[in-house]
Amino acid sequence: MRISFGGGGTDLASYYEKHGGMVISASINKYFYTILEMREDDRIQIISSDLQLSQTVRDFYDLKLGEGLDIPVSVIKHFNIQRGMNLFMASEVPPGTGLGSSGTVCVNLVNLFNELEHMKMSKQEMAETAYKIGHDTLGMPIGKQDEYAASFGGLNVFYFTKEGVKVEPLDISREIRKRLEEDIMLFFTGRTRDSSKILSSQDRGGREDQGEVVQSLHNIKKLGYDIKKAITEGDLRWFGELMAQAWENKKKLAKGITNERIDSLYKIAMDNGAIGAKLTGAGGGGYLMLFCEKAHQKAVREALAAQGLRQMDFKFDMHGAKIIGGD
Numbered sequence: 001m002r003i004s005f006g007g008g009g010t011d012l013a014s015y016y017e018k019h020g021g022m023v024i025s026a027s028i029n030k031y032f033y034t035i036l037e038m039r040e041d042d043r044i045q046i047i048s049s050d051l052q053l054s055q056t057v058r059d060f061y062d063l064k065l066g067e068g069l070d071i072p073v074s075v076i077k078h079f080n081i082q083r084g085m086n087l088f089m090a091s092e093v094p095p096g097t098g099l100g101s102s103g104t105v106c107v108n109l110v111n112l113f114n115e116l117e118h119m120k121m122s123k124q125e126m127a128e129t130a131y132k133i134g135h136d137t138l139g140m141p142i143g144k145q146d147e148y149a150a151s152f153g154g155l156n157v158f159y160f161t162k163e164g165v166k167v168e169p170l171d172i173s174r175e176i177r178k179r180l181e182e183d184i185m186l187f188f189t190g191r192t193r194d195s196s197k198i199l200s201s202q203d204r205g206g207r208e209d210q211g212e213v214v215q216s217l218h219n220i221k222k223l224g225y226d227i228k229k230a231i232t233e234g235d236l237r238w239f240g241e242l243m244a245q246a247w248e249n250k251k252k253l254a255k256g257i258t259n260e261r262i263d264s265l266y267k268i269a270m271d272n273g274a275i276g277a278k279l280t281g282a283g284g285g286g287y288l289m290l291f292c293e294k295a296h297q298k299a300v301r302e303a304l305a306a307q308g309l310r311q312m313d314f315k316f317d318m319h320g321a322k323i324i325g326g327d
Contacts, residue, residue: 001027001028001031001100001101002025002100002145002149003025003026005024006024006224006227006228006246007227008023008145008220010160011144012142012143013143016161016162017162020161021159021221022157022221023143023145023158023160023224024156024224024228025149025156025158026155026316027318030092030312037088038083039083039084039086042058042059043057043059044063048090049088049090049091053067055069060076060077060083063076063077071106071138072109074133075106075109075133079117081113097287099287100146100149102142102146103130106130106133106147108321111322115323124167126321127148127151127152130147130150134147144160150320153318153320154316154320155172155316157170171232176234176236180236181315182294184289184291185291185292185300185301185311186280186312187265187310188286188287189261189265189288190309212252216249220246223245223246226242227243239276239291240291243275243276243278244278247266258284262279262288265288265307265309268304268307269300269303273293274292275291275292276290
């Protein structure tokens, strides 16, 4: 999974193909797993623990879209895997929580079948393949940062243009990376959401050059460059302040990004010592991400716990999608 530090929203084609986009993203050690077992017959069984859904068909040609398992079905069809298999999928975090789960699922499966078919795809090729399956095949209103973060791992600046994507690892010391891990706090709001409505509205605003949406994205991109500077220079208090400014601009992108409950939680966090805060992902629910120095973390944790929120610990993941076993 991933969290983004800045530039989120500028990775949608409706924006970056006209203006260029950039996102600073960090992969974290919360994972999506797929277990693959090849069968001796032609039957294909797909089970999602998180969605509590399954599909079992006689063979490749009976695979169906529209039954809640469109991503694995589409990836199998893309790679034309006409062999029997059992796929079991499970995640460490709930779907729809703003940590890039859909893109992570798709990259995970692309990596799996890349290994199975001995295709030796690069990380960039895996990210692009996953994006095309999600955006082009399934028509999901998604950007590209989730697929790239899941594929590459680590802390990166992604630059998006019509011509392609440039990946630049964030050049920071181990000390700054450790401080980021310690001072960023993630709290589950208790609400999952379907990001498609929010992203569709934002995507439409970019395509139609709606003034407020495009200007907010310009501001978010500029703040993204400032965030990159703050992190690389080790000025993390400034980073927190910039995060707060980016959230104010993000709220202008579409209806549903925030609500009274989220605004209340945001205020509680800030009143208790957080320097910056925002929701992960498209908004509407998921995880509240804070930048809060150690001296104030206990007060913030207790204040949010009183509102029913629980903190999720994390570390940065530096590897990206990988195969962890098998013959």
